[in-house]
Structure formats: C-alpha cells, structure tokens
Amino acid sequence: MHRRIIPGLVCLVLVVTSGVIWWNMTFPLIDIPASEVSRIEIFSGTTGRATTIVERESIERLIDNLNAVKVSKERVSLGYVGFGYRITLYRSNERVYKSFIVNANDTIRRDPFFYKATPGAIDYGLIEAVLD
Numbered sequence: 001m002h003r004r005i006i007p008g009l010v011c012l013v014l015v016v017t018s019g020v021i022w023w024n025m026t027f028p029l030i031d032i033p034a035s036e037v038s039r040i041e042i043f044s045g046t047t048g049r050a051t052t053i054v055e056r057e058s059i060e061r062l063i064d065n066l067n068a069v070k071v072s073k074e075r076v077s078l079g080y081v082g083f084g085y086r087i088t089l090y091r092s093n094e095r096v097y098k099s100f101i102v103n104a105n106d107t108i109r110r111d112p113f114f115y116k117a118t119p120g121a122i123d124y125g126l127i128e129a130v131l132d
Contacts, residue, residue, distance in 0.1 A: 026072045029108060029117065030089065030098055034063035038092045042130055045083035045101070049131050058130070063089075065123045071108055071115035078112050085127050102127060 040053040040062060053059055066087075083101040091097045101109040105124040108115040 023073050026070050028067065029069040029071050029100070029115070030063070030066045032063065032067070032089065032091075032097055034060040036092055037063055037089055037097065038094060039090045041086075041088040041090070042127060043086045043088075044131055045086065047131070051131055053130060062123075062126060062130075065126065069108075069117050069121045071117045074107075074114045074116040076112060077109045077114045080109070080114075083109065085131075087127070 034056075037059050038054070040059060041050065042053070043050040053062065084103040086099065086101050088099040089097040099110075102122055102124065103109060103114075105122045106117045106119040108117060108122070
C-alpha cells in the first residue's frame with residue numbers, strides 16, 4: 001500500500017509546487033521594440049473618449065515605459081466589468097500585438113487575470129494626458 005501512496009504524494013507535491021511557481025512568476029507586460037509598433041489605441045472606460053497615437057515620439061515614450069513594466073498574477077478577472085484604460089498595440093503589419101486594460105499605475109487586467117506591477121511602474125499620467 002505504501003508503494004502507491006508515496007509516488008502519489010510526490011506527484012501531488014510536484015504539481016502544487018509547479019502551480020505556485022507558475023502563479024508567482026514575474027514577466028514583462030509587453031516585449032516589443034517601439035519601431036515595430038505602428039499605432040496605439042487608447043480607450044477610456046470612464047469617459048468613453050478614445051484616441052489613436054501614431055506620432056513616433058509618443059509611441060516610443062509609451063512603449064519604452066510599458067516595456068519596463070514587470071507583472072505577476074494577482075487574481076482571476078473573469079466576471080469583472082468596467083475599466084480605466086484599454087490599450088491596444090498594433091504591429092507595423094496592422095495586426096494586434098497585445099490588448100490589455102490599465103486600471104491604475106500598478107494594476108493591469110488581461111483576461112483571465114489581474115496582474116500586479118511595481119507601484120508607479122506604469123506612467124498613468126502619460127496615458128491620461130494623451131486623452132486630454
């Protein structure tokens with residue numbers, strides 16, 4: 001009987017440990033050179049205003065900031081509605097590279113998870129200023 005229990009416990013420990021490591025991994029929010037981004041669309045979920053950024057300097061400033069952001073999973077986001085800013089990045093071939101929601105300078109939502117960044121990592125003021 002012990003011959004069956006021990007391998008099962010070892011497998012269970014490995015699965016749980018792998019899950020904990022996967023959950024707590026830190027990774028870049030985005031990883032794309034600014035030169036590969038043709039435009040950035042920003043939509044405010046609170047005001048309904050939207051803008052498209054095509055100026056190289058603005059794209060580079062925003063992409064440089066977002067490339068520096070490291071995130072980790074915080075909680076499941078399924079079932080949540082409403083958001084701060086939806087940001088959609090387009091590659092030079094006009095395909096969507098990535099779309100995500102920025103709710104604060106340290107909170108990102110990309111379903112099915114909320115992600116936590118280092119506080120102040122996202123230049124939230126820059127995103128707000130683009131829509132003004």
